Amino acid sequence: MHRNAPLTVEGRRRLCERIERSGFTIAQAAESMNLSRQTASKWWNRYRASGLAGLEDRPSRPRHSPTKTSARLERRVVALRQSRKLGPARLGPIVGLAPSTVHKVLERHGCNRLAFMDRPTGRVIRRIETDHVGELAHLDVKKLAKIPPGGGWRVHGRGSRADLDRRRRNRVGYAFIHSAIDAHSRLAYSEIHDDERTVTAIAFFARAQAFYEAHGITIERILTDNGNCYRSKDFEARLVTAAIAHTFTRPYHPATNGKIERFNRTLVDEWAYVRAYGSESARRRALDVWLHRYNHHRHHTVVGGPPISRVNNVAGQYT
Secondary structure: OOOOOOOOHHHHHHHHHHHHOOOOOHHHHHHHOOOOHHHHHHHHHHHHHHHHHHHOOOOOOOOOOOOOOOHHHHHHHHHHHHHHOOOHHHHHHHHOOOHHHHHHHHHHOOOOOHHHEOOOOOOEOOOOOOOOOOOOEEEEEEEEEOOOOOOOHHHHOOOOHHHHHHHHHOOOOEEEEEEEEEOOOOOEEEEEEOOOOHHHHHHHHHHHHHHHHHOOOOOOEEEEOOOHHHHOHHHHHHHHHOOOEEEEOOOOOHHHHHHHHHHHHHHHHHHHOOOOOOOHHHHHHHHHHHHHHHHHOOOEOOOOEOHHHHHOOOOOOOO
């Protein structure tokens, strides 16, 4: 509802003004605003008691909840969830609560889904939220085995004679997919290289920065893991020159860089291994097509559309 609609704070103020200043009775004021007399009387009485503050919305939460689950029991539910990774149906009999109640407790504490938790420790992962595009960009490198000439095991079958002979003849090595993703819009940029050296990472980031600037996005901060290429003095100097802040993930905690880790998984599932490519060059040619589909056409659940929709709707004028 817009701010001047009936029964917003503004509508309630107008109602009370008609009674107080224009000499309307409660019934007449209610009729003029298409309200019931009981509703008009409620807001008039609140206005008389508390002034304009009485016209503000009040929470519907009850003041007292005698049957609410105790804090001690909630702590036990959360502790069992973190240590044993059990769901509500199995936790309920242990703590003596209905599964639905256990689910509500887990939901309140942000651990109702295992994806929200760090698997080794059971701690709730703190989500990084951003307010606008460019506020934070995630960077990472994904290492993939190259496809030998004529195709790999996905074409010829794993363990087949042809596959084994081809592996012996073709030591093709690895491809390194350097990627950047804007945390707010999920707009992504990727390139395939033969290494992850510092000079390669610096050149990639320069092109990624140009890509985002072409979309009206100025990168303010980046988040990376502790890889040697990102820890180097030359890479840091490049960021200092561009006035970009640099944050590192906690060692051995890839979930800190979760947005691009999830992008890497999508990249592998929907591009790298989506079909049996006949050669490495064929797979590389398919990357740009897939990236365009990801950025411009593929629906992203968090964004509510393709990533480009959030870039083109910076002010939120179409929401």
